[in-house]
Amino acid sequence: MKDRSLATVLCSTQVGSMVLVRVRVSGWRPARPGQFAMLQAEGSSCFLPRAFSVHSQGEATPDGAEVSFLIAPIGAATHDLATLSPGDRVWTLGPLGRGFGAVDDMRRSGGRAGSGRLLLVGGGVGVAPFLLVLESLLQRAIARPEDAPTQVSVLFGFRDAAQAESLALFVPAVDALCAAGVPAGLEAICEDGSLGRPGLVTELLTESVRVGDTVLACGAHAMCEAVWRVCRQAGDDVDVWFSLEAGMACGIGSCLGCVMTMADGSMARVCREGPVFAGRDVFGESRHPCAAPGPHGGGS
Amino acid sequence: MNEEREARVGGGEGTSGRAPRGLATRLGPIALAHPIINASGTFDLFEVAASLAGVDEAAATAFLADPPVAAYVPKTVTPLPRTGNPPPRILETAGGMLNSIGLPNGGIETFVARELPRLLSLPRPIILNIGGFSRQDYVEVAAALRVALDGTRGGGPDETAGEVSWLSRVGLELNISCPNVHSGCISIGSDPDETAAVVSAVREVWPGLLLAKLTPNVTDIVPIARAAADAGADGLSLVNTFKGLALDRLSLKPFLGAVTGGLSGPAIKPLALRFVYEVSAAVDVPLVGMGGVDSVQDVLDFLACGASVVAVGASGFRDPWKPHTLAVELEAALEARSMTLAEVIGMAHR
Numbered sequence: 323m324k325d326r327s328l329a330t331v332l333c334s335t336q337v338g339s340m341v342l343v344r345v346r347v348s349g350w351r352p353a354r355p356g357q358f359a360m361l362q363a364e365g366s367s368c369f370l371p372r373a374f375s376v377h378s379q380g381e382a383t384p385d386g387a388e389v390s391f392l393i394a395p396i397g398a399a400t401h402d403l404a405t406l407s408p409g410d411r412v413w414t415l416g417p418l419g420r421g422f423g424a425v426d427d428m429r430r431s432g433g434r435a436g437s438g439r440l441l442l443v444g445g446g447v448g449v450a451p452f453l454l455v456l457e458s459l460l461q462r463a464i465a466r467p468e469d470a471p472t473q474v475s476v477l478f479g480f481r482d483a484a485q486a487e488s489l490a491l492f493v494p495a496v497d498a499l500c501a502a503g504v505p506a507g508l509e510a511i512c513e514d515g516s517l518g519r520p521g522l523v524t525e526l527l528t529e530s531v532r533v534g535d536t537v538l539a540c541g542a543h544a545m546c547e548a549v550w551r552v553c554r555q556a557g558d559d560v561d562v563w564f565s566l567e568a569g570m571a572c573g574i575g576s577c578l579g580c581v582m583t584m585a586d587g588s589m590a591r592v593c594r595e596g597p598v599f600a601g602r603d604v605f606g607e608s609r610h611p612c613a614a615p616g617p618h619g620g621g622s
Numbered sequence: 623m624n625e626e627r628e629a630r631v632g633g634g635e636g637t638s639g640r641a642p643r644g645l646a647t648r649l650g651p652i653a654l655a656h657p658i659i660n661a662s663g664t665f666d667l668f669e670v671a672a673s674l675a676g677v678d679e680a681a682a683t684a685f686l687a688d689p690p691v692a693a694y695v696p697k698t699v700t701p702l703p704r705t706g707n708p709p710p711r712i713l714e715t716a717g718g719m720l721n722s723i724g725l726p727n728g729g730i731e732t733f734v735a736r737e738l739p740r741l742l743s744l745p746r747p748i749i750l751n752i753g754g755f756s757r758q759d760y761v762e763v764a765a766a767l768r769v770a771l772d773g774t775r776g777g778g779p780d781e782t783a784g785e786v787s788w789l790s791r792v793g794l795e796l797n798i799s800c801p802n803v804h805s806g807c808i809s810i811g812s813d814p815d816e817t818a819a820v821v822s823a824v825r826e827v828w829p830g831l832l833l834a835k836l837t838p839n840v841t842d843i844v845p846i847a848r849a850a851a852d853a854g855a856d857g858l859s860l861v862n863t864f865k866g867l868a869l870d871r872l873s874l875k876p877f878l879g880a881v882t883g884g885l886s887g888p889a890i891k892p893l894a895l896r897f898v899y900e901v902s903a904a905v906d907v908p909l910v911g912m913g914g915v916d917s918v919q920d921v922l923d924f925l926a927c928g929a930s931v932v933a934v935g936a937s938g939f940r941d942p943w944k945p946h947t948l949a950v951e952l953e954a955a956l957e958a959r960s961m962t963l964a965e966v967i968g969m970a971h972r
Binding site: 326349351357360362368369370371399413415416417418568569570571572573574575576577578579580581582583588589593594 | 664665666669670672673674676677678705706708709710711712713714717718719721723726887888936938939940941942943
């Protein structure tokens with residue numbers, strides 16, 4: 323019988339206040355951008371695994387694939403994952419959930435849906451899924467340039483300089499996208515002014531977003547609410563998608579613990595119906611979002 | 623062990639290969655290949671298989687063709703649809719987790735139309751778990767299930783035309799112990815008279831295996847267990863979760879949307895074991911032991927305290943293959959002790 327897979331840690335790199343963990347996972351099926359995996363350090367004192375966006379992945383080989391995750395150590399479970407050494411092992415189950423389907427929708431419409439511009443908005447460790455998004459866009463730009471977005475803007479917000487060090491992880495991918503002929507830019511802002519004027523990522527978004535854009539966002543619930551407000555103010559034709567976070571026990575649809583109350587009052591599981599949701603489903607038409615926030619201060 | 627697991631995964635093996643030997647047992651009229659099942663509400667076979675399809679198609683196919691449980695216990699079904707409790711619904715706590723899911727389900731009508739057919743198509747016995755807010759609710763749901771089952775091919779309480787009756791593959795578990803709904807349910811299971819009344823009323827309409835799942839949130843479980851057995855329960859499931867509370871570490875307000883929740887996981891194992899031990903000494907019906915089961919030692923402990931069958935709950939969240947793994951390990955553990963399953967059951971009392 324199949325089992326959860328024990329992945330082997332290849333390297334673990336401190337990136338400011340976050341840690342980039344690269345593992346080799348046997349039998350890994352390539353993740354779509356925005357999908358996640360449940361991870362638990364072998365021997366962790368914590369009971370349950372935690373959900374992490376797939377940050378990046380290498381090509382699948384008979385030995386498995388190299389997959390990386392960006393981890394912010396905030397509690398015991400994430401601390402256990404952030405302090406792994408090469409050779410250590412991690413229980414891994416993934417890829418899971420629905421990713422950023424909007425990326426594929428743009429491809430199907432030949433990158434000409436709306437403005438053809440793609441804005442990637444990340445806050446804190448919520449930047450994690452966007453490297454896989456950029457890698458996927460690069461592959462497409464090389465294989466089928468006519469299907470690539472007309473422009474890609476990466477907009478990141480961080481709390482402080484230590485968090486902002488993760489910005490460096492994205493520079494090569496943005497450069498590669500430019501080299502492949504897709505105009506791409508990377509802008510970041512820090513709440514404490516470490517990167518110039520202090521502020522929130524929504525300020526960058528306000529300056530950039532235009533009618534017809536596609537916006538993919540991942541970050542704290544408050545950031546997502548603010549992103550929705552900014553996009554709604556920009557016009558009804560901004561296509562907004564959120565990758566949401568919620569405490570989940572299983573990640574595979576069993577526990578029903580990760581549900582969010584959607585704008586229409588229905589419940590949706592972040593693990594199965596998400597983690598990526600259309601902005602309208604989460605926040606409704608109103609400019610005053612009402613969806614319940616996911617767990618924030620209690621989990622780890 | 624871990625080496626072995628990895629080797630199995632690396633080999634791309636899609637099925638269990640073989641069932642554990644020497645563990646065959648029975649729960650009333652239902653034959654089980656081994657004594658490990660799942661606890662209701664902790665494992666959705668179809669959802670897990672659908673999730674696995676994106677991870678490993680062979681594993682997903684194998685999951686339904688060869689489920690990792692000796693019998694499958696789906697989530698609680700109630701007379702009417704329920705959306706469940708407001709989020710957040712779960713939080714990890716020391717050695718376990720607190721949950722307040724609130725029995726979301728589509729109601730009995732939807733269950734009979736959509737769930738029952740695919741449950742009956744599984745290559746395992748099923749134990750349907752029902753909940754309600756009054757005696758009548760339980761009777762209504764049990765009666766609806768019986769009507770539906772009698773109408774299936776080979777249905778009816780008698781074996782006819784060579785068909786195996788559903789009695790040998792479908793059981794019923796009364797959830798009179800959910801701590802997360804605010805009326806009925808746990809208030810029924812906290813009272814011996816109410817428990818007896820519900821069990822005997824359901825007994826009237828349900829000819830098959832009948833289990834009552836009891837709550838540990840009582841001063842003394844023994845009179846309740848006796849009442850259920852005397853009223854006609856064929857067995858008892860011990861125990862549901864322990865009512866608990868956790869605060870948001872920043873706001874210092876209750877974390878769960880429903881304020882309180884049920885505690886499960888390894889933290890509750892010694893507590894659950896005590897209930898199984900005490901009830902086993904007092905009541906002469908088979909017990910399904912559960913509460914923090916995570917290792918083969920936990921399985922042995924529950925068996926030794928008097929459980930005939932052991933259910934995996936929260937631990938299955940992190941590892942949906944856990945019941946099967948434990949069955950394989952139990953076979954080896956019994957072999958190492960040169961004991962049979964029957965010899966281990968109740969050992970702690972002898």
